[in-house]
Amino acid sequence: MKNRRCRFFLIFALFFFPTLFSAGCGKSKIEEEYKIENIHLNKPSLTLQVGDKEQVTALQVPSVAHQPAFQWSSSDESVATVVNGLVEAVAVGKAVITVKHREVSVDIPVTVEAAKPLQGTVLYDVKLNNTPVRELQLNGVAQHTVEGLKVTGTRGVVKLDKFYALAERMARYHIKPAHDAKILFRSSEGDFNAFVDVPNKRVSIATNPASEKPVPFLEGNREYIVEIFHIYQQAKVRIIDPKTGEEIEVSVTNDGQGGVGAGALQKGFAVGMQWDHYCFGLVEGSFVLVKQLTVFALKKSVNVLIYGDSISQPEGYFPTADFPESWTQMIINRLKGNAMSSGRGGGTVTMLLDYIKNELPYIEAKYVMVTIGTNGGNTEDNLTELVNYISAQGAIPILNNIPCNESGTQIENNRLMEKVREKLGIKGCKFDLPTSIHGDGKEVNKSLMYWEDYSNSYGWQVYHHPNEKGGRKMYERTLTDIPEIYE
Known part of the structure; x- marks a missing residue:
C-alpha cells in the first residue's frame, strides 16, 4: 500500500511539475558541457x-x-x-x-x-539656472529654469556677448538634450557651424563636404559635454559622456586659398575661424538644456601674445602646406610654443580693444605685440588707449609697423605708429622695411605678397597679405628690432 502511494505521488509530480525534473537534468548537462573555464x-x-x-x-x-x-x-x-x-x-x-x-x-x-587640470586658463564661466545672465542674449528662443537654460525656439540662437579671437581657445557646453534635439553651435558671423544630432546619433561640422562622425552613445535626456576648439587652422568638436568617459571627436583643418578670387593659388578647404561670439541654439526638436558654459584659453602663460588683424591671422588665408612659414608661426616655433596669437581678419583697433579686454586679463604675458592698421580706424587716441591698457595688465607693449601693401595705406599708418611709440617710449618692429622693394617702407615687394582679386566684390585687386616669403622676412625683422622677446 505504501509503495502504491509513492508511485501515485511520483506520477502526479511528473504530470503536473515536469520542470522539477527536466530543469535539474538540463542544468547538470549545461554545467557539464559548458563549464566556464x-x-x-x-x-x-x-x-x-x-x-x-x-x-x-x-x-x-x-x-x-x-x-x-x-x-x-x-x-x-x-x-x-x-x-x-x-x-x-x-x-x-x-x-x-x-x-x-x-x-x-x-x-x-x-x-x-590625480586629475590633471586643463592646460590653460578660464576666460569665462557661468553655471546656468533660473537667474538671468547679463552676457547671454536669449533672442526669444530660451528661458532660464532651475535646471539650466532651456532652449526651445528654432528661429534664432543664444549669443554670448563676449568677443574672442584667440587662436588657441575652446568653448565647453554642459548640455542635456531631448531625444529629438538637433543642436547648433556656431559663431556669430556664421562662418563656423557644428551640429549634435541626437536622433541620428552623429556630430558634424558644416564643411563642404560635411565632416561628421557617428556617436553611438548619444541618447536623449542624458547629460553630455560638448567642446568646440579653435587651434589656428584646426577646428575640433568633441562630445563626451561624463558617466562612461566615452568620447567622439570630429577634427578638420582650414586650408587657405593663398589669395582671393582669380589670384588664389588653390581651391582651399574652408572650415571657419569662429568669428566673433559663441552662439548656440536648436535646429529642430523639443529642447536642449544648457547647464554650463565655459570659455578657455589653451595656454595660461606665454612670453609673447600677438594681437592684430588678418595680418596676425594667417591661418585664415595660408595654404596648410605653407602655414609653418607664416610670421606668427615662426615666432611661436622659435619660442617652442611659448607664445600665442589673437588676430581677427578685418579687425580695427576698436575691435581689438573689445576682445583684448576679454582675453589679456586672464593670460600671463611678458610681451604683447600689436600689428594693426590695414583696415583703417587708427587714431592716436585709440592706439594710446590700447598701449596703456596692455601696460596696465602688467605686460610690455610692442607696437609694430604694418607691412607694405599695394594700396599704400601702410605709409600714413606707420608714421602714426612711430609717433605713438615715441610718445609712450615703447618699441616696435618695422615690418614695412623688409616687405618693400627699396627697404624704405614705401613700395611693396609683390613677390612677398599674395595677389588678391576682389573684382567681383570690392571692385579692386591688390597685393596685400604676406605669403610664406613675406612671412619669413617679417620674422627675420623681429630678430633685429625686438630680439628681447626671444630671451
Missing part, C-alpha cells in the same frame, strides 16, 4: 584620473548563449568602486577589481591618479 575582459588594467569612469565588460570562456551573472568587487572602495563593471575612480591610489563566477575569477589592477 575562464573570464575574458576587454581591459587588462586601468589607469584613471580621479572622477573618471570606465566600463569593463566580461565574457565567459568558452562562449555560450547563456550569460552568467558575474560578481564584481573592489579591493579598496575608497580608491575605486565598481557596479556591474562600471569602475569609478574615487581617490588617488591602487585597487584591484575582481570579477567572479563561482570558482572562476579574474583581477584587474587599477591605478588612480
